[in-house]
Amino acid sequence: MGGTVEVHGLSKTYGSQNIWHDVTLTLPPGEITALLGPSGTGKSVFLKSVMGLVQPERGSILVNGVDMVSSRESQRLKMRKKFGVLFQDGALFGSMNVYDNVAFPLREHTRMSEREVRANVLEKLDMVGLLGQEHKVPGEISGGMKKRAGLARSLVTDPEIILIDEPDSGLDPVRTSNLAQLLMEVNTATDATMLVVTHNIELARTLPDNLGMLYRRELVMFGPREDFLLTDHPVVSQFMSGDPEGPIGMSEETDHRRNDPLPELDPSYPHGTALLNRHAGARAIEVLPRQLLPRSGSLRASGERHRENVTSGRARLYVADDDEKPQPAPPRRPGLSARALTPTGRLFALGLDTVRIVATRGVRPRETLEQFWFLASVSILPAILIAIPFGAVIALQLGTLTIQIGAQSFTGAASVLAVVQQASPIVTALVIAGAGGAAICADLGSRTIRDEISAMTVLGISVTQRLVVPRVVAAVAVAMLLNGLVSVVGVMGGYFFNVVVQGGTPGAYLASFTALAQIQDLFVGEIKAAIFGFIAGLVAAYRGLHPAPGPKGVGEAVNQSVVITFLLLFAANFVITTLYLQLVPGKGA
Structure with missing residues (x-):
């Protein structure tokens, strides 16, 4: 028999908008349940709450006795292995x-x-x-x-529990019918508990054993299909018949409100709950359609249990009481400082988690090498093209200055130190943030909006270990490689422009370089590059995992990633340089 899912008093709010509140239901183990409701009523949010991907403010979701709301992430990861989830677009991994x-x-x-x-x-x-x-x-x-x-x-x-989000989305009626039949065959073969979120009326009438409906932020009805489809509840009748007349309007703002006049209650309803008489214009469903049967002719165990529960009265139809209920107070909107600190804290936590995984579990060589090659391929050419004019400008300016003060013999040392300790790390930072970081953010962002990240999480895979760590480690390695490359190209460019353009002496340039520049200067630049690479990779990964919905959201996340990374990199450069000057006085950084 499938797993148990018990939902008690669940409420979810985004900002000041309440999605639904006080939702309570139990999915009968092994049976098929469909969740209906007009667009925008939070059906997919409810599904993701059951998976533990969305955190409700109130209530509990007990999956085989484990609360997916209050338990630790490690427990949720363990429980997700009992789930099988079909997302709207399949959420397949595009690289496989x-x-x-x-x-x-x-x-x-x-x-x-x-x-x-x-x-x-x-x-x-x-x-x-x-x-x-x-x-x-x-x-x-x-x-x-x-x-x-x-x-x-x-x-x-x-899996013991199968969650299915909009199986008919983008499919023609024939393929929708075939998929519904396939789900029935799967339930017959596995006896798994199934929850299907759908808008498709025909699928809802013929596939499930139980039906529920969300409307205006609450669960208005839930129970056996036999009772649900024969009800004359105005909202359910209108939705199931597709009637334009009734309490459901074109948008949530035009839907029936609690303070509108209501039809009289039916006191004779056998289960003792408030059931509304037929609303003007809403047609009650009078014929119970035949439920799908397994094509193989096999006996469906969950179907037999369902019929027994309905016959014995253990399965009862819940209908929300239309008496005035107090609406939950929305959570207090955090202030500007709190809204700024929340992503900062999450970014910091992601960084700590990344360091912890690298220290305790190491890195996945194949994925890290793939990311290293990808980042290097998009970064090396821009770095070289930027390094040449950088080295030239530094050599020209320092050459002119040393001539003016009569210190031409120090031109080589000054140019090399400036390139190795400042120009190279800064060029590396610009390229890593602008090219490598943008590529990381765009890649993860597109995976997020395609539900690949959610699919990976539901499959019990650590996104940080699988996706973030290889990219951050690769960004650090590529940054150090680029820093060395830019140093060499910058020094050569400086030498060329100083000797050829300004007429400097090659021997003097090289002599001052070898006399004053030391290997530790390159180490300082490499340390900066490693820190810059870590920051760029981490920020890009974080923004890629948290974009706004849609392609536009991914584009905005990429822009924000680049800007935030630039700010952090220049701040980090200032701090590192200041510390170096204090620790190694007179050496310059």
Whole structure:
């Protein structure tokens, strides 16, 4: 039998907007439950709350007895391994083909041999009709195939609880019907507890054992399909019939409000709850449609339990009482300083977590090398192109100054020290933030809005260990490489312009360089570069994991990442330089 999910008094608010409040329901173990509601009622937010991806302000969600609201993240990670989740767009990992996407949870969480993994994966792909398509990457398959591949991945670990968000999104009616039939077959084979969020009325009428509906920030009805579909509740009747007349308007602002006149209550309703008589214009559903059956003809255990519970009266229809209820007070909006400190604290926590993982678990060599090559490929050419004029400008300015004060013999040393200790780290910072950091932020941001990050979290994978650490470590390594490269190019450019353009003496330039410049000067620059790379990689990863919705949100996150990184890098450069001058007086930094 599937896992247990018990929700008690759940409330969620974004800013000053209450999404829903005091939601209480229990998903019958092993049965299929569908959650309905007009657009904007927070159905997907509820689904993510059950997964532990969204933190409600009040209430509890007990999954097999573990509260997903108040428990530690380590406990939530453990519990998520019992979930199988199908996101709206499949949330497949774009860098993997279909086979590797489905095999991913098995390789991460089991000790199966590759032969066992292959047998399991091919079985699930065959179940969803994708056998023979396993070599294709997500960009090469249709939306319906992505959903089926996502479903196969959600089933590969034999989960106790399966959560499905808008399975009909982007699909034609025929493929929606096929997917609904597939979900019925999955429930028959696994006896898993299933929660389906959908707008599709036909799917809601024929697939689930139980139905619930969110409307105007509360759960208005929840219970057996047989009672739900035969109710004459005005909101439910209008929604299920698609009638434009009734309490549900075009937008939430035009929906029926509590202080509007209500129809009389029906005191004869057998379960003792308040049930409204038919609202003018809303048609009650009079015919109970036939529920889908397994094509194989197999007996569905959860269906038998459901019928027994309905017949015995243990499964009862809940209908929200329309008496005036006090609305929960919205959380106090934090002040400007608090809103600024919250992301700062999260960024700091991400940095500490990154350092801890590197120190205790090390790095994943393959992913780190891939990120190193990627960042180096987008950073090396810009760094060289910037280093040449930087070195030239420094050599020209210092050469002119030393001529004016009669200290031409120190031109080489001054130029080299300026390039190695200041120009190289600054050029490295600009390139890492502007090219490498922007690429990291854009990559993670696009993964976030495609629900890949949520999928990884639900699969019980540490996003910090899997995605952040390789990128931050690669950013540090590339920054140190670029710093050395820029130092060499800058010194050579300075030599060329000083000797060729200003007519300096090659011997004097090299002599002052070797006499005053030391290897520790390069070490100072490398230390700066490492710190700059860490900051750039960390800020880019953080903003990529927390963009606003949509492509526009990703673009804004990239811009913010670059600006914030520049500010932090120049501040860090000032602090490091000041400390160096205090610790090594007279040496210059």
